[in-house]
Amino acid sequence: MTDFKLLAQFKRTFRGGPYLHRNSQLGNRIADFLFDDLYELDPNSRLRSDVDAGRLALNPKGISPGLKARRGDGSFGPIVPGHTPRPFPGHSIPVAPTAEVDIGAEVKILAKAMIKQIDRVTSDLCGQAAHFKKKSPDALAVGIVGLNMAEEYV
Numbered sequence: 001m002t003d004f005k006l007l008a009q010f011k012r013t014f015r016g017g018p019y020l021h022r023n024s025q026l027g028n029r030i031a032d033f034l035f036d037d038l039y040e041l042d043p044n045s046r047l048r049s050d051v052d053a054g055r056l057a058l059n060p061k062g063i064s065p066g067l068k069a070r071r072g073d074g075s076f077g078p079i080v081p082g083h084t085p086r087p088f089p090g091h092s093i094p095v096a097p098t099a100e101v102d103i104g105a106e107v108k109i110l111a112k113a114m115i116k117q118i119d120r121v122t123s124d125l126c127g128q129a130a131h132f133k134k135k136s137p138d139a140l141a142v143g144i145v146g147l148n149m150a151e152e153y154v
Helices: 005-014 025-041 046-052 114-135
Strands: 056-058 074-078 103-110 140-147
Touching: 005 025, 025 046, 025 074, 025 103, 025 140, 046 056, 103 114, 114 140
Parallel strands: 103 140
Antiparallel strands: 056 074, 074 103
8 A cells, every 4th residue: 555645744743743734835735735745656657767767847836937827836847948947855856947847736724614615715726727738738637625623623
């Protein structure tokens, strides 16, 4: 059985301290592990060989050169020519500015009054997918939605 880093990070988000729902970095920290999990799935995959060859990386910032579109919580794609990927501590995938999006991820977490949030969350996910497609028409958009099912929390 594979231990998925994305699920482990999701768990860490809620354990061992308060969950700070207004912290915009939480989604980034979770989504970045999606790409590590994809990298680890198959040692012989093209994704892995392209990462190892320095052609693909995780985009750690909310920008893409020359494009005005939101990055989302996670963005992975071809490296801008002239840039060298650098290690990303705690991750298998290096980071570098990316020219476009091959795979983009957006994370949403629902807590109390979930039914009231469904329209906003759906709209946010659709909007982010449109931003990924603006950068790269063939981008794969991934939505990750977590549901807090605890009866009590602080």
